[in-house]
Amino acid sequence: MTEPSKKQKYHFGDTGSQSALKQIIQDRGAARILLVRGGASFEKSGASAWLEPSLSGLSIREFYNFSVNPNLKDLQKGLEVYRDANPDLVLGVGGGTVLDMAKLLAYFGDTGIDPDLYIQQKVSGRASTQYLVAIPTTAGTGSEATHFAVLYKDKVKYSISEEDLLPDAAIVNPLLSSNMSSYLTACTGADALVQAIESYWARGATEESRGYAKKAIKGALRWLELAVKYPSKESRTGMAEAAYWSGRAINISKTTVCHALSYSLTSFLGYPHGHAVAVLFPAVFELHQKKGVVPSVLSALFETEDIAKEVFKIFASLGLGAREILAQKSLEALLSNVNVERLNNNPVSLTKAELKNIISASLS
Ligand SMILES: [Zn+2]
Numbered sequence: 001m002t003e004p005s006k007k008q009k010y011h012f013g014d015t016g017s018q019s020a021l022k023q024i025i026q027d028r029g030a031a032r033i034l035l036v037r038g039g040a041s042f043e044k045s046g047a048s049a050w051l052e053p054s055l056s057g058l059s060i061r062e063f064y065n066f067s068v069n070p071n072l073k074d075l076q077k078g079l080e081v082y083r084d085a086n087p088d089l090v091l092g093v094g095g096g097t098v099l100d101m102a103k104l105l106a107y108f109g110d111t112g113i114d115p116d117l118y119i120q121q122k123v124s125g126r127a128s129t130q131y132l133v134a135i136p137t138t139a140g141t142g143s144e145a146t147h148f149a150v151l152y153k154d155k156v157k158y159s160i161s162e163e164d165l166l167p168d169a170a171i172v173n174p175l176l177s178s179n180m181s182s183y184l185t186a187c188t189g190a191d192a193l194v195q196a197i198e199s200y201w202a203r204g205a206t207e208e209s210r211g212y213a214k215k216a217i218k219g220a221l222r223w224l225e226l227a228v229k230y231p232s233k234e235s236r237t238g239m240a241e242a243a244y245w246s247g248r249a250i251n252i253s254k255t256t257v258c259h260a261l262s263y264s265l266t267s268f269l270g271y272p273h274g275h276a277v278a279v280l281f282p283a284v285f286e287l288h289q290k291k292g293v294v295p296s297v298l299s300a301l302f303e304t305e306d307i308a309k310e311v312f313k314i315f316a317s318l319g320l321g322a323r324e325i326l327a328q329k330s331l332e333a334l335l336s337n338v339n340v341e342r343l344n345n346n347p348v349s350l351t352k353a354e355l356k357n358i359i360s361a362s363l364s
Contacts, residue, residue, distance in 0.1 A: 008145065008248075009169040012241050014233070017173040021054045021133070024169055025089065028131055032059045034087035034109075036078070036102035038094035038137065039065050045137040045176050047093050061085035063105070070101045071152040075108065075115055082109035089131050092167070095138040100149040103165045106130040119151065119158045127164055134167035136240075137176045141188055141273075142195065142247020144170040157263070159341075166251065172244050174236035185239070186228045186318040187274030192243035193220035193311065194277040197285075198256040199249035201293055201347045209252035216246035221307075225314050257350060258284045260342035261359060264334040269324070278320035282312050283361040287354065293347045326363040334359055 011020040025033075033055065042048050042064065063081045066074035082090075082105050090109075092102025108115045110130035117123045134144035143149075147166035151158045180188075196216035199209055219242030226235035258280045265276035285308050315321070326334075335355060343350070350358075 008166060010145075010244065011169075011171045012244070013237055014173050014175045017171050018050065018054055020171055021051075021135075024133060025054060025058070028089055030058070030087075030089035030131070032085060032087050032089075033061070034082060034085045034090045034105065035060055035062045036090065036092045036094070036098060036105060037062060037064045038098050041094065041137065044179055046178070047135070047137050047176050050173070050176060051093065061087070063101075064098075066097075066101060068097055069152050069157075070097055070104065070150060072116060072119075075101070075104055075151065078105045079109055079115075087130075089133065091133050091135070093135045093137060095136070096141045096143045099134050099136060099143040099167075100151075102132065102134065103149045103167065104151060104160070106132040107162060107165055115151065116153070119153060119160070125162045125164075128162075130164075132167045133169045133171065135171045135173070135176070138180055138184065138188055141191055142243045142245075142250065144172065145244055145247030146251040148251075157267075159339075170244065172240050174233065174240040177240065178231065178236060182228050182231070183319075184272075185231070186224075186320060187272045187278070188243065189220060189224040189227060189239055189274070190278035190281075190315060190318070190320055191274035192216060192239070192246040193224060193314075194258055194274075194281050195250050195255055196220065196242075196246040197281075197307075197311075198258055199246070199253040201288065202253040202256050203345050203347060204253040206252055209249045212245045212249035213253070216242045216244075216249055217307075218242075219245065221310060221314070225317065228318055254345050255342050256346040257343055257355075257358070260339040260346070261334070261355065263339055264337035267337065268330065268334060271323070275320055278315045278318075279322050280358060280362045281315065282308075283358045285311070287350075287358060288348070291348050322363045324363065326360065331356060331359060 011017055061081055063078045090102055090106040092099045107128045110128040111126055113123055136144045144167055147163050149160045149165050151160055196213045200213040219238055223235050223238030223242060227239040258277050261280055262276040265271045266273055
């Protein structure tokens, strides 16, 4: 697996976050900015007021009001705005969808590649030089730190992976995610934790990615429950930082079987992404423990602590258990939609029967 070589600048915390953005704009000599943002959440999160001082006096074009899952039509509309604005800096401010859209606009806008031809694999990718800054307003997915984005066409999901989708800079200000509901905080935090553990044991892991995964796991174990139950500046900052390192880790290693199976729980059963991975995690972990994968890898990380019990306890206390018991017929449907690339990145090969057992054990 080739390691992304592009480096990312980052800033954590409320303090200094405005000047970090100002500095970037100044250093780039940026005058025309394309701001990709959420709808109502942009005001509510406080992002609008927070951005104002950094953007005053600049030429700003905005793109917002696109669907929750970025689709081709929205992207094409955004590309018209991009061409018209001819930005020297793209700024994505929002949740996972908004950041994905900003990444896609910067990439397809700069390269001029037709995204439709690209997903049909009729044209290949090339380097983009568009400068991109990501500012997350929902802590948890780590999208600001990855070179992946999701794009839907006619309800089919395409995972796009290009080195230049990685934002050049990420500014993580936990105060911008302080209006997140406790359920969303639990879901996104669980996602960060599972991503980091999967990253740690992934076939694609490297020494560098394991270092990031370790920071993410330690941070999430310390802050996840607190950020949900007793949200404070400190706990949100801790969790936002853990999520960022989780993104950095999977940016190199990618995820494994939990994520491979989770996408169908989301599309068929409506589980939010983080809830889906949390539901599957205990069965996945126990299977890997039986196969001897877990002790060799994770015991080095936690000397005496039983990490599995700790994680299961946290997910249960946050209400991230199964919502329904699954009928046999639906089980087959779920298994027909497994992400093969993520599955091949698993530390051990799993049979179809084992995958079936994971899902039925998780949803019973
Ligand atoms: Zn995830």
